[in-house]
Amino acid sequence: MIKEVNDFIQKHQLFHQNATVLVGVSGGPDSMALLHYLNELKNNWGFRLIALSADHGLRGEQSSRDVNYVKNMCELWKIEFVETLLDVQSYKVNESIGTQLAARELRYRFFEEQMKKYQADYLALGHHGDDQAETMMMRFARITNPSLLKGIPVRRNFGNGLIVRPFLSINKEKIETYCEENGIVPRRDPSNNQDVYTRNFFRINILPLLKSQNPNLHKNLQRLSETISYDEEYLTQETKKLINKEVTFAEDRHSATFNISGFKQYSFALQRRSFHLILNYLYSTVPKGLHYVHEDQFFDLIHSKKANVTVEFPKGLKLTKSYHLIEFHFHELQGNPYVQSLKVPGVVTLPDGSTIITSFSSDPAEGTANDLVCNLSDVTLPLTVRTRKPGDKMVVRGLNGSKKVKDIFIDEKVPLYLRDNWPLLVDDKEKVIWLIGLRKGNMDQDKNSRKFLRVHYKKGNI
Template structure:
C-alpha cells in the first residue's frame, strides 16, 4: 500500500518536502491511517504536521470521544492538534440546509480558517479509491450532463494552499489492513453501516457487485475521474474564450448580454459550458432549483424565431431575448419603464426620464436637418406640440408610403427591443397626429414658404 501511495503522490506531485501539512482526522480508519502514513514520512520529507478534528455535535458523547481519541493519538505521535465542536444542527436549522451540507460547510469553514492562520501548504484528506467509485456511481444516477459527472479531485485549491487526497490510489480494504498492521485501533462510526444514507447504500449493495467483475474498479474509476477532469478543464477554458468574444458582463454581476448569432457558431458542448459559466458569474451560489430543464429552456430561447421572448430562472434571474441579443438580468436591476407626456412651448427645453433632452424654438428660415432634428411650418400644425410615449392605435405616414402604418409595426420592422418601445419618444401635435417618431421616421410635411418654422432638436441621454 505504501508504494502505491508514494507512486500516486509522485505522479500527481501532491506533496513537496519542507511543507506544512494539515490533516483532516475524524478518528476513523481512513483518516487515522493517513495521519500515521504522513507521520512515517515526516522525518525524511521534513514535514510539519498539524491534525484538524471536528465534532459536528451530531452523535453526542460518541463524537466527543472521537475528538479526544484523535487528540490522544496526536500527543502520542508528537503532532500538533487543533480540535473544535461545531453546532451543525443549529446551523442546519438557521440556513435551511440538509445535515450533510451543513456539516460540510462548517467543516470547510474551519479548514479554510486554519489554512490561513497557520500558513499551511496542504490539507490532506483521507478519501480513498472506494469513495471515488461510490461518488461516480451516485453522479451517474443523478447527473443529466457530462459537466456534472465528475469524481473526487486529487487536488484543488483551498485558501493559499491545496487540498490533496493521496489515498485515492488505494481501497478501503487496504487501509483497514494498514491499520491492523500498525495496531492503530481506529474509531468506528456506527452510522457508516446504516443504508438509509445514499453513499452507504452504494457501499454495501452496489460496490461489492462491481468488484466481483473488476477487483481493480477503484483504479478504473480513478483513471476515469482524472481523464474527465482533464477534458473538462480544457473545455471550460475554450468556453471561456467564447464568452470573451460573444458576451458583455456587468462588473457588478447584475447582468450579462450575449450576441446570439456569434454564440451559436460554436459547438453546442462549448455553448452549454459557457451558459453555466454565465450562471456561475451571476449567482453567488447556484440555486438548488436549477436543473437541466433550465438549460433546455436556454437553448430553446436561442432558437426562438420571433423577435422577443423571456423566461424566468430561480431567484429572480430573467433571460430576455431581443432579436440577436440575449440578456441575463435580475429584476431589481431592470425597473419597469415609465410612460410620459410633456407639452412643448416655444422656446422650450425638456428632459425625458432617460435624461434625453428635447429643445424647441421658433425660427424665421427653413433650417438644415439631421437625424436628430426636425422642423415643420408653424401654420401646418395644431399647437401646442407634445412629446409622449406611444398609445394604442398610434399610426403615422411618411413620404413614399401609401396610407398609414402602426407605430408598433414600425418598431418591429426596425427591430426595436420591446422594453425600449415603451419609452420611445414621439412628437405629436395637439390633435394627436404623429409628426416624428424620434430617431426613426419623420412624417409628411407640406413644403410651404412660411414666415416661421418650429425647429426641434433631440439629444440622447446617458442613462
C-alpha cells in the same frame, strides 16, 4: 502504497517545500493513515503539520472519544493539534437540511477558519480511490450534467490555499494494510455499516459487485475523473470566451441578453454550458429545482418560430424571446414612462444615460444617423422627449401617409421590453418628429429657409 502515493503527489504537484499543511482527522483509518504518512514526509518536505479534528456532537460520548484519540496520537507523534465541537443538530434545524450536509458545512467552515488563522497552504483530506468510485457511481445514477461527473477533485481552491487529496490513487484495502503495518488502531464509526445513507448504500451494495468484475475499478474511475476534469477545464474556458463575446449582463447582474443568431453559431456543447454559466452568474445559488427540463425549455425558446415568448424558471427568473434576442431577467419587462422638456438650445439626459442636444443651425446637412435637422417653421416649440402613448403616429420619411409607432416597432423587430422605454421626440402639438435612433419624421423642406432645428442623439452607457 507509499510509492503509489508519492508518485501521485509528484504527478499532480500537490505540495511544495516548507508548506503549512492542515490535515482533517476524524480518527478513522483513512485520516489516521494520511496523518501518519504526512508526518513521515514532514522532515524531508519541511512541513509544518497541524491536525484538525471536529466533534459533530452526533454520537454522544463516542464522538468525544474519537477526538481524544486523535489528540493523544498527535501528542505521541509530536503533531500540533486543534479541536472543536460543532452543534450540527441546531444548524440542521435552522437551515432545514439533512444531518450529513449540516455536518459537512460546519466542518468545512471550521477548516476554512483554521486555514486563515495559520495562513496554511494546504488542507489535506483522506478521501481515497473507493470514495472516488462511490461518488462517481452515485452521480452516474442521479445526475445528467457531465461537469458534475468528474467526481472528487485531486486539488481545488479553498480559503487562502488548496484542498489536496493524496490518497485518491489507492483503495481502502491498502489503507487498512498501511494501518496494520504501522501499528495504527483507528476508531470506527458504527454508522458506516448502515446502508440508510445513500453513500453507505453504494459502498455496501454496489461497489463490491463492480469491483468483483474489475479489482482496479478505483484506478479506472480516477483516470476517468481526471480526463473529464481536463476536458471540462478547456470547455469552461471556451464557454467564458463565448459569454464575453455574445452575452451582455446588466450592471446589477439581474439580467442577461444575447443575440440568437450569434449564439447559435457555436457548438451545442458550448451553447448548453453557456446556459448553465449564465444561470450561475444570475442566481446567487442555483436552485435545486432547476433540471434538464429547463435546459430543454431554453433550447425550445431559441429555436421557436414565435416572435415573442416568455417561460418561467424557479425563483422568479424569466426567459423572454423578442424576435432575435433572448433575455434572462428577474424583473417584469415593462416600461417606466417619462416626459422631459427640451429647450432649444439645450441638453437633456434620459433615464438610460443617453443625451439629446438641440441647437439652431443654418446648415441643413444632417451628417449622421444620430442627427436630425428640420426647418424651424416645421415644428412648434417647445419640444418634449417622452415614451410612447397609445395611438402615437408619425409621418415617416420616405413613406406616404402616417404610420403607427406600434407598427414601426413591429416592422423593425424591436423587442417588447425595449418599446415602452424608447424615446420619442415630439413638438408642442404632439407631432412625432423623431422615433429616436429608428425612424425620422417626414417634414417639409423649404430650400430657401436658413433657419433649422438641429437635434443630436448620443447613446448612453447605463
